[in-house]
Amino acid sequence: MTGLRTTVVTGAVLLLSGTLLAFKQAGIVWTDAQKAQILSLSLDSLPPLPDDPSNGYANDPSAVALGAALFADTRLSQNGKVACASCHLPEKQFQDGKAVGQGIGTGTRRTMPIRGTAYSPWFFWDGRADSQWAQALGPLENPVEHGFDRAAFIQVIAAHYKQPYEATFGPLPDLTGIPAHASPKGTPESVAAWARLRSQEQDRINRVFVNGGKAIAAFERTLQPLPTRFDRYANALRSGAPTEALFTAQEAEGLAIFIGKGNCINCHSGSMLTDNHFHNTGVPAKPDAPDGDRLAATSLVQADAFNCLGAYSDAPSEACSELTYMQADGADLIGAFKPPSLRGVTRRAPFMRSGQIKTIEEVIIHYSAAPPSVTGKSELVPLNLSSRERRALTSFLRTLD
The missing domain is CATH 1.10.760.10 (Cytochrome c-like domain)
Incomplete structure (x- = not known):
């Protein structure tokens, strides 16, 4: 000692x-x-509780309420059976007690508890996301977690959450011409559908997708240690x-x-x-x-379109010091x-x-x-x-x- x-x-x-x-x-x-x-x-x-300058809705009560609903919604999955709450169980400290996560398939990493994670600058075991909202978006499109895609996500928002979404984030964009499934990640069909979209259409989808993640993060910020x-x-x-x-x-x-x-x-x-x-x-x-590590994750977080310095962040660049000065190798x-x-x-x-x-x-x-x-x-x-x-x-x- x-x-x-x-x-x-x-x-x-x-x-x-x-x-x-x-x-x-x-x-x-x-x-x-x-x-x-x-x-x-x-x-x-x-x-x-620290501010999250990348999330302008982090402390918005209406975003918290919307995020709590999205957190529990199994419709945000390929098979309609998996929600964030499926692996992050309140009675188990918002984790699941399993060796590796089990969504629509079997993962390779353990589900992390999320109480108090608003105090962390990095998310996932390897830190490949730099905000709670960027982390929340990852499992939605992970093929063995939710197995969903961002175009399908905004269809659920439009069909079931239009009023609370618009009360928090403003009007939903025009969804004319938006396919049922499209994403730069996921199945070959959804990736091909994404590639056929114009950049403006991709941006409209991304905006709604990101806002959903920011709402989920607003809810998760309320999960404080006991x-x-x-x-x-x-x-x-x-x-x-x-x-x-x-x-x-x-x-x-x-x-x-x-x-x-x-x-x-x-x-x-x-x-x-x-x-x-x-x-x-x-x-x-x-x-x-298969095991990534922090070394592999630094390039992932730097390339993430949803990081603190990206176009979908609400933070000024000077507020992204963790990412700017991150040890990368x-x-x-x-x-x-x-x-x-x-x-x-x-x-x-x-x-x-x-x-x-x-x-x-x-x-x-x-x-x-x-x-x-x-x-x-x-x-x-x-x-x-x-x-x-x-x-x-x-x-x-x-x-x-």
Whole structure:
């Protein structure tokens, strides 16, 4: 552990060199530095919801209502059975508990939870989208998720959402000559139909499609993280209230490992318990799941017509600093993926980007052993956690539910 080592006491006060605060939890005394780290992870330290300058409707209540309806609408899929809510289940922290997503087909990546994602500058495991609305559009046209296309999307809007759409975004464009199916992505037939459209017709379709994504994003911004027992513990530390009834000795020991010897806070920092960057942690890809990574994704987000600098963004170029100054290459991006928030993590088995690890205990064993990465170079270093330390760390992680 870095800094002063957390000290377990069973009797009278144990004097250590340095300044100790009078915060004891089941025998643990926190230093000033440790207390600051703990408080930085609590929801009370969460900053205000950031603006999304690329989405001019991000905080519009009518867009939120429309987005909530679109989020749950199975008509926005090829087979009429798949909605965003099919994989992002409220009762499962807006994910699905499956190793990989299951839409009209089987995906290759795990469904990520979406509470609190409005605080992230990058979306998907590899960060190939730079806004919630750009991310929302991807699954709609993914052949194994919704399997839909943007021309079909605007037909659904016109048939079922004309009034709420126009109340939010203004009049729908003239759909004369717009085919039932057309998209630059998707089936050969829809791609061919898209190519036959004039650029003005393509733009009309894109505008409605993008507005739908912005409405879904407005709804997703309302899905904020929920307080946990850890947050109550941190709040008690902040106020000086008693903490003995809030954590067991094992949970407090696990917290000490989390912010110290375990190096967990290096990637899982801040109130959302993720640094929103990209890391290689040596988890090999599934043999049957082709694996992109952050290095591959940087060119995708740069080329995305729906990125912050694109024609469909509401942001001035100077507001797109994340994209403008994005690291686009480098060995550290090989095999790197975004760590999801750890809030509620122990209820989200299996784990990692394709469900490669079945239990939280096995995840901790992997991080403790730090095996070399098959692709690129792992950032992990061996921790050699004892079985007691691994159990304590698992106990702490359960307080994040």
